[in-house]
Amino acid sequence: MATRPSSLESGRIHHQLGKPRGLLVSPICTSRKMSSKGPCRRGHSSSDSPCVENATLVPTSVRTHSENSSLIASSIGATEVVSQQPISSNVENLAVSRMEAIGQSLSARGISQQVSSVILSSWRHGTNAQFNSAWNRWSRWCVQRQVDPVRAPLADILEFLHILFQQGLQYRTINVYRSAISSAHVPVEGAPVGQHSLVSRFFKGIFNIRPPQPKYCTTWDTGKVLRYILSLPRNRELSLRLMTLKTAMLVAxxxxxxxxxxxxxxxxxxxxTKTAFVFTLVKPTKCSAASKTAKKVTLTHYPPDxxxxxxxxxxVYLQRTKPARGQGKDKLTSLFLSFVKPVHAVVSATIARWLRTIMASSGIDVSHYxxxxxxxxxTSAAARAGVSxxxxxxxxxxxSESTFTRFYRRDVTTSEFQTAVLASVKR
Structure with a gap:
C-alpha cells in the first residue's frame, strides 16, 4: 500500500496527444456505458490535450523549555487534491469507477456480491479516498486516449506515470497512483501492475532522480501551545468550543x-482510575492490523499544573458534553463531538481543523505546519526531555526507530533557539 503523500500538490498535468491508440474493450465497458454509435468513443473535449489532474519549550517567564518538554515527556513515557478540468459528458460516462472495476472483476471470477462487499471493505476510508481520486484521473486519461483503463498496456501505464513525474510530483504522490491503478487493473504478465519489474525499475529511477524529502526540516516549539493554554481561563470558565479545542490539543x-x-x-x-483515563482502540486506525493487539492509550494526571x-x-469536557450524548442505543460514545448542532461524532478533518486553530492562536505558522x-x-519534545x-x-x-528519526524527530527553528538564548541572557 502506498504511503500518504508528504504534501498537497496542485495544478494541471497536460500531455500532447499523439495518434489515438486502438480501443481495448473489456467487460467493464457495459452496454449502459457504450455509445449508441460504437464502443468507447472519444469525447468532444475543448482541448486536444488530455488532462491528468493531480489530486489536496522556549524559556519564558511562565515556563522553561525543559519543563514544557517534560510535560509531553511524562505523558508519552506512561491521500492529493487536484483541480479538475471539465471533460465532455460522453467521456465522463465511459470512465469506470475503481470500486466498480474491482467489483465486476470479482463477479467475472464467480465471486458473489456478498463476498465481494467484504473484500471491498479491506480498503479503509482514507485509502479509498486517495485511490479513487487517483483512479478517476487515470480512467479519464485512458478514455481520452481510447484505452481501456482496466486492461491498458504496460507502456501506457508507464507513460501516464511519467507525465506525473514530468510535472514535478513527488515520489510518494506518484506511488499513490501506482497503487490505485494496480488495485483495479488486471495482472500484466502474471504480476500485479505495481509489482511488475519495469514499473518497479521505473520507480527506482524516480527515487534516484528525485529522492523523497521529509515535509518538515524543523518543528515548532510545544511551549508556545502550552503557554497559550496557560493563558486561558480555568476549564469550567471556558466556552464549550474552547474546552473542546483545548482537550483535543492536550490529547494530541x-x-x-x-x-x-x-x-x-x-x-x-x-x-x-483516580489518576488516568485508559482507552482501548477498537476501531481500525492507520497502524491497526489483525496481527496486532488492540492498542491502549493512557492519559495520566499532571500534578504540576x-x-x-x-x-x-x-x-470537565465529559461533564459538559454529557447532555448532548443522549441515552440508550442512540447514545454518542465517541469521545470528541461537534460543539454545534446537530451534535455528532467528528471526523479526522474536523480534529485537524481544531488543532490548527489552537496552533494559530499560539503563534504557530499554520501556513507551513x-x-x-x-x-x-x-515526540521531538519528549526526546529532548530524555524519554527513551x-x-x-x-x-x-x-x-522502527528510523521512522521517528527520518520523518518526525526535528529541532526547533533557528529563530526560536536564538530567541531562547537572548531571553535567557536578559534574565
Missing part, C-alpha cells in the same frame, strides 16, 4: 496521536 500532544487515532477514542472502551492536566480537561505536525512536535526511544516508539505506534 500527550499521546503523539494521529487525528485518526483521536476520533477512534470511544467511551465504551474507556476505563477511569491543573490547566495543563489532560485528565482534568477530560473530566499542518495538524499532523503535532505528532513530530510532541523505545518509549517514544511505543507511544507513537512506530515499529
Amino acid at each position: 500532544l500527550v499521546t503523539a496521536g494521529r487525528c485518526s487515532s483521536l476520533i477512534a477514542l470511544d467511551l465504551q472502551f474507556m476505563q477511569k 491543573s490547566k495543563l492536566c489532560v485528565v482534568k480537561a477530560l473530566e 499542518r495538524a499532523h505536525s503535532t505528532r513530530g512536535a510532541a 526511544t523505545a518509549q517514544i516508539l511505543k507511544a507513537a505506534d512506530w515499529s
